[in-house]
Amino acid sequence: VPIRIDQRGVGTLTIDRVWDGRAVFRLDSDVRFLTMVANLIGQTIKLHRVVARDRERLMAESHRLQKELSELKPASANRKKVLVDGIVGDSPALRALLDKINVVAKSNAPVLLRGESGTGKELVAKAIHELSNRAKRPFIKINCAALPETVLESELFGHEKGAFTGAINSRKGRFELADKGTLFLDEIGEISPAFQAKLLRVLQEQEFERVGGNQTIKVDVRIVTATNRNLEEAVSRNEFRADLYYRISVVPIKLPPLRERRSDIPQLAHEFLRRFNCENERDLTFDVSAIEVLMHCGFPGNVRELENCVQRTATLAAGSAIGQHDFACSRNECMSAILWKGNTVTPPPPRGQPIVPLPILPRSSAPIEAPAESPAAVDIDEGEYSESMDGGAVPERERIVQAMERSGWVQAKAARLLGLTPRQIGYALKKYNIEVKRF
Incomplete structure (x- = not known):
């Protein structure tokens, strides 16, 4: 019988019988059986060819993807270079920061590092230096908040012999030492307004005179500054020069706190x-x-x-x-x-134990226990809240401040201590002009 694939013959199936003279065989039954077997063989051959064709297609697709990945390897290698000594982590926030550092390091623009204390601003400044074309030049750092103004001026600009008592020799300042390299000014927001004017000229002109000298010295220094202060608010209060702010904040970089990574x-x-x-x-x-x-x-x-x-x-x-x-x-x-x-707060209990709200103590000796939160408190509007707060024996502003301190300045927790809603505690903070501390 023929073996067919889609009506096309691809082979034959034959069988020989040995007749012993006793058995009775029917030719049509044998043909019908062999035809069924031949059809199964044809379907198996067809399936095998389909699988082989798909395998060839997948192999071709795999080769194409491997070629595309090989073309992307140089970009991946550049990203790996961002990881420098001291910077540990692989969170999305840190990867985004490192990618930005890698881009910023290629220029000579001044960089302002913003972030909370302890986020590693000095490590980031060093990474910017090591990834720049100034990496083989000096990386000089100084903490502006650690020195008085007169000492800071001498440290940055240097001094001549006899410029002041104790100046027995001429001395180079940090700007001269960082020539062709990078100078990192930490805590830039702490310098006085008078010294801000002196620093501005150096950043604009890249030249200065040593303390007690009259010779102008030109340098080529990249400036990286850092602060945890809100410089915009300091500028609005005339505590920080606006022109100096614009000079150092050419490329601001926000460092993520640990809670975001x-x-x-x-x-x-x-x-x-x-x-x-x-x-x-x-x-x-x-x-x-x-x-x-x-x-x-x-x-x-x-x-x-x-x-x-x-x-x-x-x-x-x-x-x-x-x-x-x-x-x-x-x-x-x-x-x-x-x-x-705050010093009046007991540290949080171990994990697994419930946090019990502490009572708010008035000035009198009798403690006032924190009322339980009730559904009725949710329906009190701002006017009713104002009237209920004004009639107490304890000054309500002090009572609210105590509750905020005990709750770590979390408004929802303070509201529970006082038996109020978060909306009501927010209204009270605004009414009594209480500034919420941010940690």
Whole structure:
């Protein structure tokens, strides 16, 4: 019988019978059986050819994708160069920051690093320098808030012999030392208005005179500044020169706080513990519960506070592995919680225990317990709230401030302590002109 694929013959199937003289065979039954077998063979051959054709198509597609990926490898290699020593993490916020650093480093424009304390502004400034064409030149740094104005002027511009008492020799300043390189001015928002005018001329003209000298010195320095202050508000209050602000804020870069890159906490914690082990010849590790504790901490002091927490816990750890109960917060001994929430606040309880609101104490000796939140409080409008707050024996502004301090300046928590709604506590803050602290 023929073997067909879509009515096209591709082969034949034959069979020979041996007749012993006793059995009775019917030719039509044998033909019908062989035809069924031949059809199955034809379908199998067709399926095999379809699979082979698809495999060839997929292999061609795979080769095309590999070629496209090979063309993208140079761009990927450039992104990897952004990772410099000291910058740890792989969160989207950090990757976006590193990509921006890689672009900014290629120019000579002044950079202003903005961010909270402890976010690593000095590391970012060093990364900008190391990724720039000035990498082989000096990277000089100075903290403007750590020195008085007279000393800061001498440190930045240098001085001549005899310029002041104790100046027995001429001395180069940081601007001269950073020539052809990068100068990092940390805490730029803390310098006085008088010194801001002196610094502005150097940034504009790239020239200055040493203290006690009259020779003009020209330099080629890239300026990177950093601050955790709100310079826009300082400019509006005439505390910071607007022209200096525009000069240093050509390329502003916002550094994300640790709470916006929480996925980097485990990697940072392991890096800090590795450094601790190397410095102290120990072999400590984290267990799963320890990482869970760190992931649920606020860390208002950002990476610096995380590093201090790891070092403190590792120093006091009794065993070879750091667990949940080795952390100070599990024993209500976390001093950072008291620092950030106010001295009148008890640190948060260990994980798993309920947080019990503390009563707001008036000036009298009798404590007033915090009323429970009731559904009726939701329906009180701003006028009713104002009338209810004005008739108390305790000054309501002080009572609200106490509640905000006890709740870490979280309005929703303060509202629960006072038995109010978040909308009502927001109205009270506005009414009594209470500035909410930001951490």
